[in-house]
Each structure stands twice: as C-alpha cells, then as structure tokens.
C-alpha cells in the first residue's frame with residue numbers, strides 16, 4: 240500500500256531519521272513505536288506531506304509520490320489524524336466531516352450547500368464506525384475525546400481514504416474512551432482500511448495491531464508481527480531497541 244526507502248530527515252545538527260525502510264501492507268494495522276525523540280512523528284509528517292524528506296523515496300500503491308501538503312495526501316487517499324485533531328470545536332459534527340469538501344445541490348448561481356445530505360451522510364459514517372453519536376448537528380465542543388476521534392475518522396471516510404494514519408489517538412483519553420477508540424480502529428480496519436498507528440501504549444498495540452515497527456534514534460530496529468507478544472515484552476523491546484527473549 241505504502242512503502243518508504245532510505246527515508247532521512249535532518250533538522251540542523253539533529254538526524255531525526257537516518258534512512259528508514261518501511262512497508263505498509265494493504266488491510267493491516269501497523270503500529271509504530273519507539274522512545275521519545277525516536278523519529279515517529281517525523282516519519283509520519285513526511286509520509287503525510289506535512290514535512291519534506293532530506294533524502295529517500297516513497298511509493299503509494301506502487302507509484303512514486305511526494306506530497307506537497309497533507310491536503311495533497313488526502314486527495315490521494317492517505318488521511319492523517321493528528322493528536323490535536325484539527326477539528327473546529329464550535330462547528331457542527333457534519334460541518335467538520337465535510338470541511339473543505341462540502342456537498343452542494345442545484346446548478347450555477349443557484350448552487351447551495353446541501354445541509355440535509357451532509358447531516359445524513361455524516362450520521363452514516365459515524366454509524367459505520369459504531370459511534371454512539373446520532374445527532375450530527377451537535378457542536379464538536381460538546382463531544383467527549385473518544386467521540387471527537389470518531390468525527391476525525393469520519394472525515395477520513397468522507398475523503399474515501401484507504402490508508403489512515405493516527406498519531407497517538409489515545410494519549411489524552413481515559414480508560415473507557417480508549418476502549419472506544421480501539422473499537423473505532425477495529426471498525427475502520429473491518430471496513431477494509433489500512434491503519435498506521437503511532438502509540439506509546441503497548442496494551443493498545445497488542446490489542447489492535449497486526450505488526451509493529453520500532454524506531455530508535457532515527458532507525459528502524461524491529462519490524463515483526465505482534466502475534467505472540469504481550470505488552471510487557473513489547474515495552475522491553477522498545478527500551479532495549481532489539482528483540483528480547
């Protein structure tokens with residue numbers, strides 16, 4: 240689905256990424272782990288078009304790509320959900336879902352926003368994700384953290400993204416909301432989407448990911464299936480930067 244080769248990024252004297260090769264396979268949930276400063280966010284920013292690489296190449300569905308912006312990546316079917324979610328809290332759920340790609344009806348000068356269609360379709364995306372929210376005219380500010388994640392994911396569905404990248408989606412959430420977001424990820428994956436999940440929470444990784452890549456000081460040190468690993472072993476691998484017994 241997505242592959243990067245020799246991806247490098249230097250910020251002045253800091254080598255944030257030092258030549259990373261990574262393949263994301265269609266339909267999988269891939270977790271990217273690593274200590275603070277390992278290069279996870281840098282990798283994701285380059286993949287999503289928010290930053291440009293100093294070196295290396297990237298292919299999406301086999302085709303060489305270089306995204307000019309996150310919007311460019313979104314148009315090509317790669318959606319990134321940042322930790323701050325980039326939602327407009329005072330606007331309604333449906334307005335957030337359709338932001339930048341509103342539905343209209345009518346022709347020429349008579350063209351108007353198709354509010355009923357957007358309200359209804361936004362409801363459909365949330366239902367597809369198993370979200371408990373049904374009234375999409377509610378302001379995002381009135382939603383819980385987990386429900387806000389569902390709005391951000393619904394936005395990715397609206398763009399028909401087939402690969403969804405999430406940077407620490409459960410970092411600010413409580414136990415119940417974290418469980419909701421893990422369910423969202425499962426629903427997204429069951430709908431055929433490929434998911435890349437950056438996480439510091441090894442229990443989350445073990446719960447939803449098929450494969451894990453571990454970064455250390457800008458290099459990929461582990462890339463393996465999650466099956467057979469528990470959260471403790473995975474934590475040790477992140478700390479050691481190598482396989483542990």
Ligand SMILES: Nc1ncnc2c1ncn2[C@@H]1O[C@H](COP(=O)(O)OP(=O)(O)OP(=O)(O)O)[C@@H](O)[C@H]1O
Nearest residue numbers: 250253254255273274275276277278279280281282
């Ligand atoms: N804009 C920047 N300017 C200078 N250095 C940067 C910049 N962005 C990242 N870095 C450095 O690059 C390295 C990798 O940072 P990155 O944010 O990718 O780490 P991370 O794995 O996401 O860490 P965390 O788990 O803390 O989010 C760090 O040493 C960081 O200080």
Ligand SMILES: [Mg+2]
Nearest residue numbers: 276279280281
């Ligand atoms: Mg980060």
